[in-house]
Amino acid sequence: MQAIDTLNSGDISASPSGEPYINLSGYRFIQLDYLPVLQADLHQALAETGVLGTILLADEGINVALAGTRPECDAARAVLDADERFRDLWLKESTSELRPFSKLKVRIRHEIIAFDGAEARTRQLQRPEAPALPPETVAQWLDEERDFTLLDTRNVYEVESGTFEQAEHLDIAHFRDYQRAVTQALEDGSLDPSKPIVTFCTGGIRCEKAAPWMIEQGFSEVYQIEGGILNYFERTGGKHWNGDCFVFDDRVEVDRQLQPTGATWCTSCQLTIQPGQHCVCQSPVQSEA
Structure with a gap:
């Protein structure tokens, strides 16, 4: 269009x-x-x-x-x-x-x-809403070592920049692969539909689709982190998080203080390049994600 x-x-x-x-x-x-x-x-x-x-x-x-x-x-x-x-x-x-x-x-x-x-x-507006948990509640659950699944809904290259210590992810290359990956995880038993699941993504928009869809598929208790990772960083300081957070603009990555890390992005390799490092394909490094 x-x-x-x-x-x-x-x-x-x-x-x-x-x-x-x-x-x-x-x-x-x-x-x-x-x-x-x-x-x-x-x-x-x-x-x-x-x-x-x-x-x-x-x-x-x-x-x-x-x-x-x-x-x-x-x-x-x-x-x-x-x-x-x-x-x-x-x-x-x-x-x-x-x-x-x-x-x-x-x-x-x-x-x-x-x-x-x-x-x-029509699908999105017809789905049930999945409740949003305040970041402080998620941090508290992690402090208390509650038994729940913390599910990263992002793409694998985003996960490589950073994620929660306890998180599970689905090894997807694009969010449109999410439904297939969840279906496969149910079949092989790597996701338990009876256990509480807290989904998260960068700003929350992917979880607004993923969490209600999972409720439709029979998951009994599905939540999303209110405002996503960026809001979690601001409200908790990034407690229980390892690494940084990939963002889809020319900052490429931000740290737990929401400041750019200086990372760049190679459009040939589809890889994040850390400051002082060189792209493995030796293509000119570009900072436009």
Whole structure:
């Protein structure tokens, strides 16, 4: 589908005021229609604020990842609040010295996160909700060594950047493989549908699809971490976490203080390259995830 993109002549740069950039990320599942009109209106209004980043629109809702100065981000919030469907949208904030986007893009997709394919138009909004656990509760459960499954719903290259000490993952290359991997895990007994399961991902959007779907499949008790890993970092300091967190922008990775680690990304190998290291394929290292 058509995307509306705007190049930034300065590309990725430091804030002219010297203050850190604000990074905003969030989503909302809600029935949307007339997407090309909404796409054009949002692009025009957001372009006037000066923010850069990506908005994904689909019949099932909106996914937001933007960055700018504080005034730019405040103006972008006002744009979203002007539409009652997006009013008071929860947007996670973090800061960075460089703006991690070089364009403003508003795109129309079949799904705001790939999962259901052709059935996406109706499936997500019809599923039961899976309760969200506050990060502090998850940390407490881990402190108490409760018997539950902590399930990483992310792709394998994200897991390699860091995950919970006690987490299990499904070794998937893409989130659209999640349903197949869970079905296989049920067949081979590596997932117990009678045990409480807490799912997690970067910002929560994948768990909004994964956890309700698992309830449909007969799992008796499924939760998601409220706000994902980034919110967990902010609220708990990353307790029980090993490593860093992969993010889908030019920061590539953030640490438990939500600061960029300096890692880069090789688009040839699909590997994260740590500072001071070289890509195994010897391709020019690119920082655009």
